[in-house]
Amino acid sequence: MTMVTVLAGVRAAIIDLDGTMLDTIPDFHVALSGMLAELELPPVAREQIAVMVGKGSENLIRAVLALQLKEDPYSPPVEARFNVAMEAYQRHYLAINGQHSALYPDVLEGLQAMQADGLRLACVTNKPIAFTTPLLKLKGLDGFFELVYGGDSLARKKPDPLPLLTVCADFGLQPAQVVAIGDSSNDAQAARAAGCPVLTVPYGYNHGESVQNIDSDGIVISLLDAARLIRSQTTPT
Numbered sequence: 001m002t003m004v005t006v007l008a009g010v011r012a013a014i015i016d017l018d019g020t021m022l023d024t025i026p027d028f029h030v031a032l033s034g035m036l037a038e039l040e041l042p043p044v045a046r047e048q049i050a051v052m053v054g055k056g057s058e059n060l061i062r063a064v065l066a067l068q069l070k071e072d073p074y075s076p077p078v079e080a081r082f083n084v085a086m087e088a089y090q091r092h093y094l095a096i097n098g099q100h101s102a103l104y105p106d107v108l109e110g111l112q113a114m115q116a117d118g119l120r121l122a123c124v125t126n127k128p129i130a131f132t133t134p135l136l137k138l139k140g141l142d143g144f145f146e147l148v149y150g151g152d153s154l155a156r157k158k159p160d161p162l163p164l165l166t167v168c169a170d171f172g173l174q175p176a177q178v179v180a181i182g183d184s185s186n187d188a189q190a191a192r193a194a195g196c197p198v199l200t201v202p203y204g205y206n207h208g209e210s211v212q213n214i215d216s217d218g219i220v221i222s223l224l225d226a227a228r229l230i231r232s233q234t235t236p237t
Contacts, residue, residue, distance in 0.1 A: 006197040006217045007233035009177050013114055013226075014167050014196070015145075016182035017125035017132060018053055019204025021107045021223070022139060025050055026100035027093065032064055034092035035085055041068045051208030054184050056126040056151040061085050090128075097131055098138040104203060110223025111144045117231050122167045126151035126158055126186065146171075158186045161194035168194070181226055188214045199226050 018024045029046045036043055044064055052063040062073035065085055071077045114121060121144050125132055129150030136142040147167055151157040154166060168175050175195035180187055183204020191198035192215060200216040201223070211219060220226040 007179060007230055009174075010119070010179045010197065010230055010234055011173055012120035012122065012167075012171050012178045013230070014122045014124050014164055014178060014180045015111075015223070016180075016184070016187050016204075017123055017127055017135070019183035019206070020104075020181065020187075020201055021123075021141065022101045022103055022135070024101040024135075025053070025205075026102075027096060027098065028053060028060070030096050030100055031089055031093035032060075035061075035088040036064070036068065038088045039081060039085060041065075044068065050205050053205055054126060054186055054207055056157055057086070057089065057128055061089055090130075093131060098135045101135070101139075103139060104201075104222070106222035106224035108140070110225070110227045111141065113224060113227035114230070115144060117227065117234075119227075119230065120171055120173075121145050122147035122149070122171070124149045124158065124163045124167060124180075128152050159189035159193070161190050164190050164194040164196055168196070179230065181220070181223065183211070185209065185214050188216045191216075199229070201226075 015021060025046055028049050032049065033043050044067065052060050061082065062078060065078045065081055066073040069077050123145045127150055129152055132148060132150040147170055149163050154162055156162045164180060168178050178196050180191035180196045180198040183201050184206040188198050188200065198216045199218050199220050200211055200214050202211045202219055220229060
């Protein structure tokens, strides 16, 4: 199927947050450092965090504990510290949420272009909604999105298709009319399972793997590039 066919009917976009709109690794680093200090465990490097994010806070905390304790993520030593670690992490993250993160280039311009073209916009992330809502507001992104779903907003998170299918239902659109834009295989797998077209950006995290290995309908260098590509395929000539 060609790009023209895939994007021709697009009327809305579902956009990921971490690694797609914002570089939030510095926030994760500060919050996790505070958590680990409370647990009297050594700090974790930013490079190590980058391969762990994207699958929700529970997965992140288990991965960090497993790394520092040199155990399996579901081993008894990790289980014994998980609840305390999660509470500490959430407390530290809420205290600094957004203070160390930065918008990627052309994010605002891309969202403005999509909005100007009449696309309906939703943000779907695996970040907890309690972190997501204030972060979008702090960075001036909240006004672009009709819908925002966090990793704990619904019964299942990406790569499950439920969040994307929920947005499609909320918008009253077929999945083929709603393009997903993200930085990781989570986004692509959710989109494929939902029946949505999907575009990927090359600058995010993707669990430390190459973006070229993602099964997507194309790589766009920025959200502005995505907006231009969608416009070129949906505007009659």
